Amino acid sequence: MTNSSVLDIRDLTVAYHQDGQWLNAVHDVSLKIHAGETYGLVGESGSGKTTLVLAAMRYLGSGGSIRSGEIHLGDIDLMSLTEEELRQVWGRKIAFVPQNPQSSLNPSLRVGEQLVESINPQGELSPREAEKQALEWCAKVNLPDPERMAESYPHQISGGMQQRLLIAMALSTDPDLLILDEPTTNLDVTTQVVILDLLNDLIRENEAGVLYVTHNLGVIAQICDRVGVMYASEVVEEAPTHNLFSQPLHPYTQGLIDSIPQLGDTRESIQLRAISGQIPSIGKSPSGCVFRDRCPVAIEICSTRPPLYQVGESRTSRCHRWEEIVNSEIDIHQPSPGRKPTQSGDQDGPLTLETNDLSIHFPIRRSLNEVFSRQPSKSVKAVNQVDLGISPASTVGLVGESGSGKTTLARGIMGLEKKSDGSIELLQIPLPEKLFQRDLETLRLMQIVFQNPHEALNPYLPIGETLQRPLIRLAGLSNEEADIKVRELLELVRLSADYAGRLPSQLSGGEIQRVALARAFAANPELLILDEPISSLDVSVQAAILNLVNELQSDHHNSMLFISHDLSIVGYLADQIVVIYLGSLMEITGPEVLFQPPHHPYTEALLSAIPQADPNIKSSPIHLAGEIPNPADLPSGCPFHTRCPRYLGEICATTTPPWQVDQKTGKRIFCHIPLEELVANQIQIDISSAAKP
Amino acid sequence: MSRFILRRLGFLTLTVLLTSLLVFIVTQWLPGDVCRIILGREAGQGAIENCRLELGLDQSLPVQYLTWLGNFLTGDWGISFSTGLPIYPIVMDRLRNSLMLTLVALIISVPLAVALGVAAGLNENKPIDSTVSVGSLSVVGLPEFVTGLVLIQVFSFGLRDLGLPYLPANSSIPPQSTFLEALPMLILPALTAMLVLLAYISRLTRAGVLEELKQPYVRTADLKGLPRRNVIVKHVLRNALLPTITVIAISIGWLISGLVVIENVFNYPGLGRLMIFAIDRRDLPLLQAVIMVTVLGFALANLAADLLYGWLNPRIRLE
Amino acid sequence: NTPTPTEPAAQGRLGELRVAIQPIVQTDPAFISSDPEIIIASSIYDYLVDVTPQNTIAPRLAREWTVSEDGKTYVFSLVNNATFHDDTLFTAEDVVWTFNRLRDPEVDSPTRDLYSNIENIEATDRFEVTFTLIDPNPFFLYDLSDNHALILKADTEEPGSDFIGTGPFKLVSYNPEDRLVVEANEDYFLPDRPKLEGVEFIFFNDQVAQSEALRSGQVDLVMLLSADLFNTLVGEQGIIPLEAKTNSFDVVRLRADRAPGDDPRLMQALRLATDRQAIFDLVLQGYGALGKDTPIGPMYSQYFAEDLQPPARNVDAARQLLSEAGYPDGISLELHTPDTGNRPNLAVVLKDQWADAGIDVDVIVEPESVYYGEDGWLEVDLGITGWGSRPYPQFYLDTMLVCDAIWNESHFCDAEFDGLAGVSGTTMNEDERVEAYRQIQELLIERGPILVPYFFSQLGAINEDFIDFQMKPFPGRSDLSTVRLKQ
Amino acid sequence: MTSFPETNSIETGAAPSRWRRLSLVVRKLYSKPVTAIGTTITVIFILIAIFGPLIAPYGENEILASEARQPPSIDHWFGTDNLGRDVFSRVVLGAREILVLAGVGTILAVISGTIFGLLTGYRGGWFDEITMRTFDSLLALPALLLALLLLGTVGQSKYSILIVIIIVYTPIVARVVRSVVLAIKPQGFVEAARLGGESQSRILFREILPSVLPTLSVESALRFSYAIFLVASLGFLGVGVQPPSPNWGLMVKEARVYAGLVPWALFFPALAISLVVIGVNLMADGVKRIIGSQGQG
Numbered sequence A: 001m002t003n004s005s006v007l008d009i010r011d012l013t014v015a016y017h018q019d020g021q022w023l024n025a026v027h028d029v030s031l032k033i034h035a036g037e038t039y040g041l042v043g044e045s046g047s048g049k050t051t052l053v054l055a056a057m058r059y060l061g062s063g064g065s066i067r068s069g070e071i072h073l074g075d076i077d078l079m080s081l082t083e084e085e086l087r088q089v090w091g092r093k094i095a096f097v098p099q100n101p102q103s104s105l106n107p108s109l110r111v112g113e114q115l116v117e118s119i120n121p122q123g124e125l126s127p128r129e130a131e132k133q134a135l136e137w138c139a140k141v142n143l144p145d146p147e148r149m150a151e152s153y154p155h156q157i158s159g160g161m162q163q164r165l166l167i168a169m170a171l172s173t174d175p176d177l178l179i180l181d182e183p184t185t186n187l188d189v190t191t192q193v194v195i196l197d198l199l200n201d202l203i204r205e206n207e208a209g210v211l212y213v214t215h216n217l218g219v220i221a222q223i224c225d226r227v228g229v230m231y232a233s234e235v236v237e238e239a240p241t242h243n244l245f246s247q248p249l250h251p252y253t254q255g256l257i258d259s260i261p262q263l264g265d266t267r268e269s270i271q272l273r274a275i276s277g278q279i280p281s282i283g284k285s286p287s288g289c290v291f292r293d294r295c296p297v298a299i300e301i302c303s304t305r306p307p308l309y310q311v312g313e314s315r316t317s318r319c320h321r322w323e324e325i326v327n328s329e330i331d332i333h334q335p336s337p338g339r340k341p342t343q344s345g346d347q348d349g350p351l352t353l354e355t356n357d358l359s360i361h362f363p364i365r366r367s368l369n370e371v372f373s374r375q376p377s378k379s380v381k382a383v384n385q386v387d388l389g390i391s392p393a394s395t396v397g398l399v400g401e402s403g404s405g406k407t408t409l410a411r412g413i414m415g416l417e418k419k420s421d422g423s424i425e426l427l428q429i430p431l432p433e434k435l436f437q438r439d440l441e442t443l444r445l446m447q448i449v450f451q452n453p454h455e456a457l458n459p460y461l462p463i464g465e466t467l468q469r470p471l472i473r474l475a476g477l478s479n480e481e482a483d484i485k486v487r488e489l490l491e492l493v494r495l496s497a498d499y500a501g502r503l504p505s506q507l508s509g510g511e512i513q514r515v516a517l518a519r520a521f522a523a524n525p526e527l528l529i530l531d532e533p534i535s536s537l538d539v540s541v542q543a544a545i546l547n548l549v550n551e552l553q554s555d556h557h558n559s560m561l562f563i564s565h566d567l568s569i570v571g572y573l574a575d576q577i578v579v580i581y582l583g584s585l586m587e588i589t590g591p592e593v594l595f596q597p598p599h600h601p602y603t604e605a606l607l608s609a610i611p612q613a614d615p616n617i618k619s620s621p622i623h624l625a626g627e628i629p630n631p632a633d634l635p636s637g638c639p640f641h642t643r644c645p646r647y648l649g650e651i652c653a654t655t656t657p658p659w660q661v662d663q664k665t666g667k668r669i670f671c672h673i674p675l676e677e678l679v680a681n682q683i684q685i686d687i688s689s690a691a692k693p
Numbered sequence B: 001m002s003r004f005i006l007r008r009l010g011f012l013t014l015t016v017l018l019t020s021l022l023v024f025i026v027t028q029w030l031p032g033d034v035c036r037i038i039l040g041r042e043a044g045q046g047a048i049e050n051c052r053l054e055l056g057l058d059q060s061l062p063v064q065y066l067t068w069l070g071n072f073l074t075g076d077w078g079i080s081f082s083t084g085l086p087i088y089p090i091v092m093d094r095l096r097n098s099l100m101l102t103l104v105a106l107i108i109s110v111p112l113a114v115a116l117g118v119a120a121g122l123n124e125n126k127p128i129d130s131t132v133s134v135g136s137l138s139v140v141g142l143p144e145f146v147t148g149l150v151l152i153q154v155f156s157f158g159l160r161d162l163g164l165p166y167l168p169a170n171s172s173i174p175p176q177s178t179f180l181e182a183l184p185m186l187i188l189p190a191l192t193a194m195l196v197l198l199a200y201i202s203r204l205t206r207a208g209v210l211e212e213l214k215q216p217y218v219r220t221a222d223l224k225g226l227p228r229r230n231v232i233v234k235h236v237l238r239n240a241l242l243p244t245i246t247v248i249a250i251s252i253g254w255l256i257s258g259l260v261v262i263e264n265v266f267n268y269p270g271l272g273r274l275m276i277f278a279i280d281r282r283d284l285p286l287l288q289a290v291i292m293v294t295v296l297g298f299a300l301a302n303l304a305a306d307l308l309y310g311w312l313n314p315r316i317r318l319e
Numbered sequence C: 001n002t003p004t005p006t007e008p009a010a011q012g013r014l015g016e017l018r019v020a021i022q023p024i025v026q027t028d029p030a031f032i033s034s035d036p037e038i039i040i041a042s043s044i045y046d047y048l049v050d051v052t053p054q055n056t057i058a059p060r061l062a063r064e065w066t067v068s069e070d071g072k073t074y075v076f077s078l079v080n081n082a083t084f085h086d087d088t089l090f091t092a093e094d095v096v097w098t099f100n101r102l103r104d105p106e107v108d109s110p111t112r113d114l115y116s117n118i119e120n121i122e123a124t125d126r127f128e129v130t131f132t133l134i135d136p137n138p139f140f141l142y143d144l145s146d147n148h149a150l151i152l153k154a155d156t157e158e159p160g161s162d163f164i165g166t167g168p169f170k171l172v173s174y175n176p177e178d179r180l181v182v183e184a185n186e187d188y189f190l191p192d193r194p195k196l197e198g199v200e201f202i203f204f205n206d207q208v209a210q211s212e213a214l215r216s217g218q219v220d221l222v223m224l225l226s227a228d229l230f231n232t233l234v235g236e237q238g239i240i241p242l243e244a245k246t247n248s249f250d251v252v253r254l255r256a257d258r259a260p261g262d263d264p265r266l267m268q269a270l271r272l273a274t275d276r277q278a279i280f281d282l283v284l285q286g287y288g289a290l291g292k293d294t295p296i297g298p299m300y301s302q303y304f305a306e307d308l309q310p311p312a313r314n315v316d317a318a319r320q321l322l323s324e325a326g327y328p329d330g331i332s333l334e335l336h337t338p339d340t341g342n343r344p345n346l347a348v349v350l351k352d353q354w355a356d357a358g359i360d361v362d363v364i365v366e367p368e369s370v371y372y373g374e375d376g377w378l379e380v381d382l383g384i385t386g387w388g389s390r391p392y393p394q395f396y397l398d399t400m401l402v403c404d405a406i407w408n409e410s411h412f413c414d415a416e417f418d419g420l421a422g423v424s425g426t427t428m429n430e431d432e433r434v435e436a437y438r439q440i441q442e443l444l445i446e447r448g449p450i451l452v453p454y455f456f457s458q459l460g461a462i463n464e465d466f467i468d469f470q471m472k473p474f475p476g477r478s479d480l481s482t483v484r485l486k487q
Numbered sequence D: 001m002t003s004f005p006e007t008n009s010i011e012t013g014a015a016p017s018r019w020r021r022l023s024l025v026v027r028k029l030y031s032k033p034v035t036a037i038g039t040t041i042t043v044i045f046i047l048i049a050i051f052g053p054l055i056a057p058y059g060e061n062e063i064l065a066s067e068a069r070q071p072p073s074i075d076h077w078f079g080t081d082n083l084g085r086d087v088f089s090r091v092v093l094g095a096r097e098i099l100v101l102a103g104v105g106t107i108l109a110v111i112s113g114t115i116f117g118l119l120t121g122y123r124g125g126w127f128d129e130i131t132m133r134t135f136d137s138l139l140a141l142p143a144l145l146l147a148l149l150l151l152g153t154v155g156q157s158k159y160s161i162l163i164v165i166i167i168v169y170t171p172i173v174a175r176v177v178r179s180v181v182l183a184i185k186p187q188g189f190v191e192a193a194r195l196g197g198e199s200q201s202r203i204l205f206r207e208i209l210p211s212v213l214p215t216l217s218v219e220s221a222l223r224f225s226y227a228i229f230l231v232a233s234l235g236f237l238g239v240g241v242q243p244p245s246p247n248w249g250l251m252v253k254e255a256r257v258y259a260g261l262v263p264w265a266l267f268f269p270a271l272a273i274s275l276v277v278i279g280v281n282l283m284a285d286g287v288k289r290i291i292g293s294q295g296q297g
């Protein structure tokens, strides 16, 4: 045992009890973390990351049990401790930052009290001292106004603040080992950079070993020293970060890297390579190499279980063929999708969809008091004066942070939300405001795919029926015709015909989203709105869906509004990118000039905040001050002025900015700052796409 | 918050008015005539007519209703048709009795139920849990008249036959009795009401504890290294008992008036029995008054539950 | 050692009697009808003359009386030492006012009919009242002792809620549906009475709860017990069971004025299908007497025709009659009954017995208040009605069976019967009356519209600590002023 | 085209047939002893309700005058009552009435409650507001009192009990359904149906209803046990049932009078009520668990 290791896990196997048998969720995993080292653990959902880190603390939920293996925390043999002794270790030697900040804080305790608890778990300090320290920690994690913060309840503060609090709780115990389980997954990119920065600083200060769990390769690339890649309860590869990205030694790692578009990729420039198939659920892994089923280079030997091959000093891989990979004798990339989507169709002609000055406000009910004191009625101004045009057969990408009004805009267009002002025209015909006023033909012309795949399909209707309905109702087919068409649709989204008889619960998330796509295409709409259709899917599945969307669109020539919070995805897919902030459009640009200044200061911040999956690019993210303002209290003038790093002065706060058009790039920017000035001050964002094959 | 209360009070008023109207209409359909009932089967038609005139039953229905409503709202609850006595003191006296019974039932059952529920929840699927679950499921299904009879046999006659001190089989407490005077007679009916309540609350508490134990914040608390007791008391129970509190408050409404059967079995002078009396006698103003009090009590208990819930649960407060 | 009227009897008063009774509705004596109402009213008020448990007339507020030769003038001399609870002296004016009220068409009390034969009531002295009748009435003293004839103070404004009487007890408090409490009237005109400090009437909806309260010592007196409940109390320690033979009966009657009852064979068939002895054993468990389908029971020993017998049960004969009456395959009927007393049990047993003869009845039990309140009892074809005990039998004939009787529930109309009833009701000759009653019994057994399966005893029980309680055939008329605590 | 990644599903095969699903449910009901006991009790009572007349040695009102008040014996397993009726036969024959009344009442109440809940939840607005306020006022009255009031007005018969169960339970069911509808309404699939131009009735009954069914089945089981409770309690109060009906509540009421001497006439119907209510309760609890675990899975 090297005494420098803070965590040493050996041959750990963890299983859950399900339906009368033990199923391994972590199988034979060893890993070691040294003091001051940040170790990244990456893998798809369900690969066993959380199970592993919980087991590392010997904290497993009901039904979970450590079957074999050793866990050493410094000199302490965790496996030999009683529960009482474990509680002495928790919160002192190990600290944990969970994935979901909202539910990880007790909703009915003030956050200050919760922080005090972790500073003073067994009550050694005087309450006053503990409180003082708590306030200090609030300040350390950059929480504004610590006193007020401490008095708040969790629901009263934003997700970013909650996460900072949880980090403060963890760090305040001065642990030897800090475990972070996807601490930024649910946060916006702009918030994420703040948290990551904070972590970087604090970790450096504390000399603790860090185990960082995420599925975001970008984050790994930016902050980790060493990476373990987990798949189907096994760690299939382990390497220093730099090596891992420059030459992955496991086909799975390669698949992960290839699945996501990087900033600067466009559908014309690159095709995403999805990993075929999907991760097996626990207990269903194939024998031998667990990745065998999905591996492009699997051969006979792969049906025997590969040992953990030691590759040089610091690398390991569980691939029988690692030597061939090292020597570049085999290509471990996933096969490229057969057809490159061609941009076809006539993008000119009358706009498919046009909104003018579209505003959607949700009224807030006034209290009686407010009515009497004649306070004006307020409303949540979710969408403000949006002018949007979508050309035939083109894709408009809409990006914005959480709460910026993307979904509201989409719903407003579909007629699911009442517009307060402005007009919506479909094929130059004004749309009736209310859904029930729209005739079947109008309904047929527009379809939407919702964000959450599990809500998108009726869990009690067989897939076939779900697909049949629009065919019968909107396309006017008979039952028999619809049946035939359902099969075609399934084929179109690469599902076999027998899926028609299944229920959504028998499908994976990716498959459900395909069905949702198929339904949207069933009546061959003119306009298709995709509201974050992939953000809840695993990276390997995302790629397949993105490819499918591309392909379908180029076949059917539909116009598309693609909504996402991820600029790299929108940049990859869209013909035009629209950036939205607080319900107002900030910038409209083409994907090819996305990285060329001038940028709207908000776009600039978004671009810089994206952690790129390339350790060579050291990004210098722009930190946005403060929180997104409350949409019920929109800032006057430019909605972004309260957080704008390039704040000009008075004018931004008082006057609505003009739409400036950049002649060179064709960008339209909603800003007071002269474009020349922006060009002069903004540097080109470093993108990695050139480095890619 | 004040808006919330105002809104709720508005709905409450609406509900109460609707109920009174509903009851008024329903009682119009009730067969049997209050005057015939008052005067007996031997009275002549003339006496009946006199009586109807005196009670204002000759007026049109809307007039009758509005008159009653107007008077009621101005605090004049009127005279009971069948007894000729002022309604207000009668109803208030019964309300007091019902509240006493409620109090005893709650005092006995709530701590016990919560303790059982917590114990069961913390020991899921262990013997204590199964015992509490099966026990409560069995008791919750027993009609009060069965439990009441059993309790009387055991604690009254059973103990008496053994020559031990025993509880009164009958709970007709004298009017204006103080709580302490009434207490011995309150025990058996309270126990009967309590069994149902006990089962209900303990099941709810158990479910609450199980639900909260699953929440990620419990993990956070555990991993802070807090002693297990702290985690349970400060974190789990605080949230787990929230729904329980609501149910307790609501059950006050039920206890006040829903104990018709128990009040009959024990001859306890509560509101429920008074209501049956009023129905039997077609004593509309009395019935209306009792129902108003009941519905108000029920609605207020509900409101109190919501307020309490909102007070204890900071998440609600924003709304 | 008769104490003089002026001697205070207070030192002898001891204890409070707790009586369990059904809740009352009516408190105005002119309208009271149920036993609980009457026992409460008769504790607070007094009768002019009272009936003894042996059905004889006893003096009360009237010390003595004389009847004129022609039987039309009754002169009552009243006690002179009775005071109302508000300390005003009781005088003849109060009697006059009370009885005038009872026959006042405006008030329309149930007694109006009863007293329609009175021509005049007059206070002939401060303590003397004279009643003048239109026709002689052999039962006039009984009429004066009617349940409703409690003497109120003249010009009482709220007879229902003033509670000012001359009776042995004074009202302390009344909580409707809960209890009514009275205390001894210290100035009661009868010496040495009452012997209790007070009485607490506790209202119970539930009979079982009453008897349980008695068993657990929470009440002392329970009346109107069902035979079943009575049996469970027999042998219970510390409890004395009370049985009073009465002329109370349940009558099963079939409307005779329309189909199917207009064919008397149907009623005969019902009778033939009935096993009275079995009913008596099951329903009454022996507490009472077998009925003979007439309202004249063995209590009226001078009128009861012991030798007459209704035909014994004969199912075949019943079937035969049915088929003659046009129901060869049996008949379906609804049997209505109030929900009180033994009536539901009687209905259920009849249902079983009649089923053997192909008579299929649906028992319909209704709350008493509804059954009587809606006048359903006068309307339905086949029904059961309870009739309370009266000191003389003429009452039943006049109100139930003569053609124009106000409660002729069976709508029976028989000239011969009416003639006989007229004779028995007016003749001053006792032998004539005995003969008329005998013929009436024969007639009813032969073709009457009613089936009287039994006369039931009134049953009650009292805590052994209390003595000198005598339950009357009409239990509500029992006198509580004689009860005392055993020392 | 062939190079496009093939998908393989989590589970293969079509949705299980109805029978398999049923047998699965039965197996799950029997996987926990307590639930198994509850289910067995319920099934036994249902069988008794169906085959009662074949089981009962005597009629429901068959009076054996000479055998009144006999303790349990070979001839009379549960003894005889005060009128000489065989208690065992009456208990057995009483199962049908109470289960049918409670069952049919529950079904009707569930149907009407579901319709109200679906409509109010889905349409909202004034219709919702007025309906729910009316239901609130009904719920503000204790169920038993409401029942008494209604029984007084609609008359004392079995059918009145049905009406009472419907009126008393419709608001409760409607509320439960409504809350589920409110939770489901904003979900994508409902909106997708609206956007697909589906009619309201299809949306209500084909799209939303299935999601309500699990909650509804738990609620129905619960309502059923309360309905039994209610029918028995009404019988005990002597309303809505006519003697000589072998309604267990009525039997308890009647036997209570002479329980001191003939305790068995009280004990067995009381036991029957308790058993069936406990049985249904235990089963409902099991149903809830099964559906809960399906919801998570």
Ligand SMILES: Nc1ncnc2c1ncn2[C@@H]1O[C@H](COP(=O)(O)OP(=O)(O)OP(=O)(O)O)[C@@H](O)[C@H]1O
Binding pocket: A016, A017, A018, A025, A043, A044, A045, A046, A047, A048, A049, A050, A051, A052, A061, A062, A063, A064, A215, A281, A282
């Ligand atoms: N308590 C449990 N009982 C049974 N199975 C469980 C339990 N917790 C997790 N699992 C299963 O174990 C496997 C690994 O889960 P785990 O949460 O460790 O994955 P993960 O890599 O953290 O995924 P994610 O990225 O979604 O958080 C999954 O298949 C999951 O369904």
Ligand SMILES: Nc1ncnc2c1ncn2[C@@H]1O[C@H](COP(=O)(O)OP(=O)(O)OP(=O)(O)O)[C@@H](O)[C@H]1O
Binding pocket: A362, A380, A381, A382, A400, A401, A402, A403, A404, A405, A406, A407, A408, A409, A565, A631
């Ligand atoms: N029905 C509603 N009533 C009131 N406010 C609403 C309503 N729907 C949305 N909002 C508010 O409108 C704003 C925009 O919400 P919207 O859902 O459109 O954002 P989004 O960009 O789609 O965010 P996300 O990325 O989280 O999906 C938010 O502040 C939200 O709270």
Ligand SMILES: [Mg+2]
Binding pocket: A049, A050, A051, A181
């Ligand atoms: Mg995880």
Ligand SMILES: [Mg+2]
Binding pocket: A406, A407, A408, A451
């Ligand atoms: Mg959204």
